Amino acid sequence: MTDKELEQALRRALKPREPDADFSSRVMSRLDAQRRDQQPLNEPAAASFPGVRRAGQRRQFRRWSVPAALAACALVAVGLVQWRHESAERQRGVEARAQLLQALSIAGTQVNTARAAVLREEQLLD
């Protein structure tokens, strides 16, 4: 094919064409339908427009971001309170254990002191 033939073929292929008579009405009705629908992501029509889908995702994100952040904060707060409660309880346990050992140590010492006193008395009587 020569350059001229190629040019002519391109001209034929790219020849401007008038749109159909109902083209404008079809576009307008599609836009109307899109406006009526506030959730274009769920609609097949909206899904075909990437820009609209991104806008929907942004709206969706804005709608859920605050409750999600609040829920996350609540979870963290509950976890923190639980952790503090558990560490305080453990601290109480450690202190109670130390007190228990000290109390048993004192009681054991007193019992042995009493036994020693009794033995002393018995030796004196013998």
Add this chain to the structure above:
Amino acid sequence: MRVRFLAVLPALLALPLLAQAQPGRLVLPDFSGLAKKATESVNISLDPSLLNLAGGLLNADPSSSDSDVKSLISGVQGIYVRSYTFDRAGVYSKADVDAVRAQLVSPAWVPLVSTHDPQDDVDIYVRRSGKRTEGMAIITAEPKEFTIVNIVGDIDLAKLSQLQGKYGVPKIEGLGSLGAAGRH
């Protein structure tokens, strides 16, 4: 002030009821005045919940020394200790200790050991109900110190005595088995 007193009143009224709820428990006087004068003081109150908490932190492994303590306190519901040491004799009055001794009346409380000499008074009382031990009281009074131990529930004196040499319990030479003691 009056409102505060009224708020505290039910708790004060409940004290004797609490003491009755645990038959082996003594009502220990408030020694806070003496604590200020003492060179050393110990005030331990381990109620059932604290004992439970402490027991939970004791190692249950039989090879561990904690297991002795765990088995020792298995029947215990409370341990209350008041111990005061002073730098000179005569700081505390005999009446302070006698207030506790007055609660140790028969037939509920039975003296197990009672030795009295000018330097040293030692009393061990046990409260029994049938074959069940409900409590024990140990009172030692010396001129410069006194100690009151009240153990609520069942505790094995022989095992308690075997703690000597462990947990800071001094080892007293010449002490045989516990069967040798127990006279009054």
